[in-house]
Amino acid sequence: MTKSLGLSGMQKGRRWALAGLAAVAFAGNALAEGNPKDPYEGFNRAMFSVNEVIDKYAAKPVAQVYDNVAPLPVKAGVGNFFGNVGDLWIGVNSALQGKLGDAGVDVGRLLINSTVGIFGLFDVASELGLEKHDEDFGQTLAVWGVGSGGYLFWPIIGPRNVRDTGGWAVDSFADPVWQVTDVPVRNSLVGVRFVDIRASLLPADKVVEEGALDKYAYIRDAYQQRRRNQIFDGRPPRLDD
C-alpha cells in the first residue's frame, strides 16, 4: 500500500471519476428511462445544466477573450505545442490498435516537431506530409472490443460514455502535462490547454445553438456519431436507414 501514499491529484481525480461512475451505474437501474441510447438521461440532463452554467460564466468567456486577444501565430503555436505533447500517446494507441505504420508516423512527428519545429511550436511534420492522427485510449478499448456502456455527461469534461470515461482516466495518467512536477507550471499548462480546446470549439457553438431543437440531444447524438467516426479512423461503415 506504499504506492497509495504517492497518489497524485490525477489519481485522486480518477478515483472520484470511478466512484461517480459506480454511483451512476447503481442509480441507472432505478432511473432507467425510455431512450436505449441514453439510459442515464435524468442524471445526464442535470449534469448538462450544471455544465451549461460553468461554461456560460467561466469557460466560454475566457475562451472568447483568448480567441479575440491572441494573434493567430500565438494561437497556432499553442495548438501545435499541445498537439505535439500528445503525439507520443497517440503513437502508443496506434500501436496498441495494431497500426504500427501509423505509430511510426506519430513518433516521427514527435521527433521532427520537437526539434526542427522548436519544442512543437511549429507543425513542420504536417508540412512534410506526416499526417496527424486522432487516437486515445477510449478508441483503443473500442478496437479491442470493449462495449461502449451507457452514455454519460460530465461537467467540465463533457460527453463520454462509460468506456470513454475509463479511457479518459487512462489518457490522463499518461498525459505528459500532468507529469510536470512544478505544480504552478503544471496547472498553468492544464489551464492554457483547456482554454485552447474550448476556444477551438467556439465555431461549433453557433451551429449547435442555432441548429438544435434540443441542445442536449443534439450534443449527445453528435458525440456518438463523432466517436464512431474516430474509432473507424474517419471511414465508418455505413449504417442502414
Next chain:
Amino acid sequence: MFDCSVMKKLFTLFFACFVSGAAFAQEAPDALVQRVTDDVLEIIRKDKDIQNGDTHKVIELVDKKVLPNFNFTHMTALALGKEWRKASPQQQQQLTSEFKTLLVRTYSNALTGYKNQKVVYKPFKMAPTDTDVLVRTEVNQPGGKPVQLDYSLEKLDGGWKVYDVVVAGISLVTNYRDQFGQEVRNGGIDGLIASIAAKNKSLEAAPKK
C-alpha cells in the same frame, strides 16, 4: 409550313438540354464539390460583412450557390428516418421546406465558423456506373486538428446532388433523427413541423450578430 411556336418550343427544349448537359451531367461529383466550395470560400474571403458575422449575407450566398446542388427532399427523409413514411405528401412538403431553412442556417454557420481555413480535396475514385458516392474534403486551420468535411452525392436526372453533409464525422442531417423522433412522439408530424417552424422564426427574429 412549320408552326412557329412548335419551332420555338423545340428550340427551347434543345437549348435547355444542351445547357443543363454541359453544366451538370458532365460534371463529376468531386469536380462539382470543388467548384462550389472554391466559389463560396472565395466570396467569403473577400466579403468583410460575412467575416464580421453577417448571417443574413451568408445565408443569401449559400442560397444562391449551394442550394441548387442539394436534394432537400432526400435530406429531410434521411433526417426523419422511418417517421418520413408516416407523413402525407403535403406534410412531407412542409417538412422539407422548414428543414431546408434550418439546415441552410446550420450549414452556413458551419461554413463560416472557421477562419483562415484551407480546404484540401481527398483523392476521389468512382466507377462510371456509380450513382451514390462520397466526396471527402478536409478543412485545415493553423494550430488546429484537421476537420473532416464529407459530402454524399447521388446521381439524378438533373445531375449530381448532395444529400448529406458530414462534419468531423457528424452528419448535419441524421444528427436530427432522435430530436425529430421525439417531436413526432410528442405532437405527431404536425407537431414536428410546428417545432421546426418556431425554431426558424426565432432565429429569423434574432438580432444580427
